[in-house]
Amino acid sequence: MSDAKSKKNESDLEEEDAAYDAYATEKDKGKIMAIAALRFRYSLTRTPKIKEQLMEAIRKNNMAPFYESACKEFDWPVDAALLSSMSAVNVKKVAELESKTKDAEENQGESEILDAALETAEHYYRIGDETAAAKAYEIAVKKAISTGQKIDVTLQLVLCGFLFRNEKLIKANLEKATSLCEQGGDWDRRNRLRVYEGTFALMSRDFKLASLRLLETVATFTCYELHTHADFVFYAVISSMLSLDRPTLQEKVVKAPDVLAVIALTPNLKEFVSSLSECNYRTFFEAMVELYPMMQANQFLYKYCDYAIREFRVLAYNQYLASYKSVKMATMASSFGVSVEFLDKELSKFISVKRVAAKIDKVDGIIEANRPDSKNAQYQDIIKHGDLLLNRIQKLARVVSV
Numbered sequence: 396m397s398d399a400k401s402k403k404n405e406s407d408l409e410e411e412d413a414a415y416d417a418y419a420t421e422k423d424k425g426k427i428m429a430i431a432a433l434r435f436r437y438s439l440t441r442t443p444k445i446k447e448q449l450m451e452a453i454r455k456n457n458m459a460p461f462y463e464s465a466c467k468e469f470d471w472p473v474d475a476a477l478l479s480s481m482s483a484v485n486v487k488k489v490a491e492l493e494s495k496t497k498d499a500e501e502n503q504g505e506s507e508i509l510d511a512a513l514e515t516a517e518h519y520y521r522i523g524d525e526t527a528a529a530k531a532y533e534i535a536v537k538k539a540i541s542t543g544q545k546i547d548v549t550l551q552l553v554l555c556g557f558l559f560r561n562e563k564l565i566k567a568n569l570e571k572a573t574s575l576c577e578q579g580g581d582w583d584r585r586n587r588l589r590v591y592e593g594t595f596a597l598m599s600r601d602f603k604l605a606s607l608r609l610l611e612t613v614a615t616f617t618c619y620e621l622h623t624h625a626d627f628v629f630y631a632v633i634s635s636m637l638s639l640d641r642p643t644l645q646e647k648v649v650k651a652p653d654v655l656a657v658i659a660l661t662p663n664l665k666e667f668v669s670s671l672s673e674c675n676y677r678t679f680f681e682a683m684v685e686l687y688p689m690m691q692a693n694q695f696l697y698k699y700c701d702y703a704i705r706e707f708r709v710l711a712y713n714q715y716l717a718s719y720k721s722v723k724m725a726t727m728a729s730s731f732g733v734s735v736e737f738l739d740k741e742l743s744k745f746i747s748v749k750r751v752a753a754k755i756d757k758v759d760g761i762i763e764a765n766r767p768d769s770k771n772a773q774y775q776d777i778i779k780h781g782d783l784l785l786n787r788i789q790k791l792a793r794v795v796s797v
Contacts, residue, residue: 427521428621430456431558434465435694441469457481461523485522492518509538516551525559542579546572550584553591557621560694565595583617590618590627597630600699605634614653625660630695632658632668637706641714645672661689674718676711677732683707709750712742716753721763724755735760 430452437445453462459481466473496511516531532552539545549572556565572588580588593608609631612618616627635648648654649672658665667682669675683704690700715727728738742762745751754763 426452427456427523428554428558430458430461430523431560432694434461435697436692438468439692439697454481456521457484458521458523459485460525460527464523464525485518488518489515505538505540509535509540509544512538513548513551516548520551520555520558523558525555525561528555529564542575543581543584546575546580546584546588549575550587550591553595554620557591557594562595562598565591565598569595586612586615587618590616590621593634594621594630594695597634597695598698600702602634602637602703606631606638609634610647613651624657628654628657629661629664632664633690633696633703636668636671636710637703641672671711671714674714676715676730679707679711680732708741709745712745712751716751716762716764719764721761724760724762727762 433445433449433452437449459478462478462481465471492515496515499507499511512535516528516535519528519531529552532548532555536545536548539548549568552568553565553572556568569592576585576588589608589612593605596605596608613631616624632648632654635644649668663682663685666678667686670678670682687704690696690703715730724735724738728735731738739755742751742753742755746753752765754765756763
């Protein structure tokens with residue numbers, strides 16, 4: 396596993412460049428999120444190649460505010476001529492939008508007023524101005540007429556939160572969007588909301604909710620403004636493997652046609668899932684090591700990447716030991732493609748914190764499965780809940796007697 400925790404460098408992430416390049420040049424709203432992903436990757440690697448890609452995207456989209464914030468974050472010297480050129484284009488565009496808004500308010504109807512407000516907000520979103528974009532979308536929400544329009548604008552505010560990694564903005568507007576959808580959101584809007592909820596749950600390490608929401612929408616995914624289809628399936632698979640039991644994982648991921656149609660677009664992901672299902676633990680560990688740099692470089696997974704890798708190992712160890720009463724340590728180490736010393740250290744750590752139910756016999760070099768007694772566990776659970784019930788009855792009796 397030492398290879399998995401090697402330093403982030405250009406060679407580790409080079410295979411992903413083509414995917415991000417293609418995504419960044421797609422003619423859809425997703426290109427702005429792809430630019431943000433490039434910025435995040437540069438914050439990890441500081442490699443010239445990614446900086447060049449990022450600057451090309453900034454120049455192409457005249458992202459003056461985004462450029463200023465990047466210069467501040469990365470201590471880049473500001474190119475005054477470039478900044479002035481991009482700012483001039485943006486000033487001209489804002490003036491046009493203000494003129495259009497004024498004309499709509501004076502001469503046109505509510506629908507045209509909302510369109511003008513949304514166009515202004517989307518301009519600030521495209522150039523990476525967090526404060527102006529959030530403010531403009533808040534104005535657009537107030538001008539929205541129907542519940543559906545309010546949901547659309549609120550979800551755009553959630554998207555702003557994802558773009559600028561503003562978790563408070565995401566959380567507040569997800570709650571608003573949920574409340575609005577309960578009042579009358581259609582299928583498409585509810586579908587988008589589920590994807591956004593799943594993505595935020597992923598960021599918050601709530602893998603169970605992330606899996607639930609993402610798998611709900613895997614057959615009807617249309618949120619290309621936030622994820623590519625391949626990335627979406629990648630998130631669904633990772634969260635599902637961390638939260639679902641083996642039979643459910645088999646049904647909803649391993650054999651799911653909508654997942655199988657896309658899973659091969661992410662290198663090593665198919666092998667990662669199928670090898671665990673087929674009990675091929677060596678391949679599982681190899682695929683996990685290959686996926687690790689990709690998870691490190693992902694803006695939605697990086698915080699909990701080490702946690703996820705640790706949980707994958709615990710999952711594999713427990714699944715392997717479930718088939719044996721006892722097994723030689725050398726045999727198990729060979730199955731996982733690791734050394735006996737590494738396995739001894741790993742299992743000792745997990746056994747000590749009761750994550751793996753086993754005992755190690757160092758003298759004979761044997762690992763003994765130590766499955767908990769279900770009947771005894773049920774007995775202890777009944778005693779625990781019985782004590783709680785008696786305490787509550789005693790408290791109630793004292794209140795009644797008074």
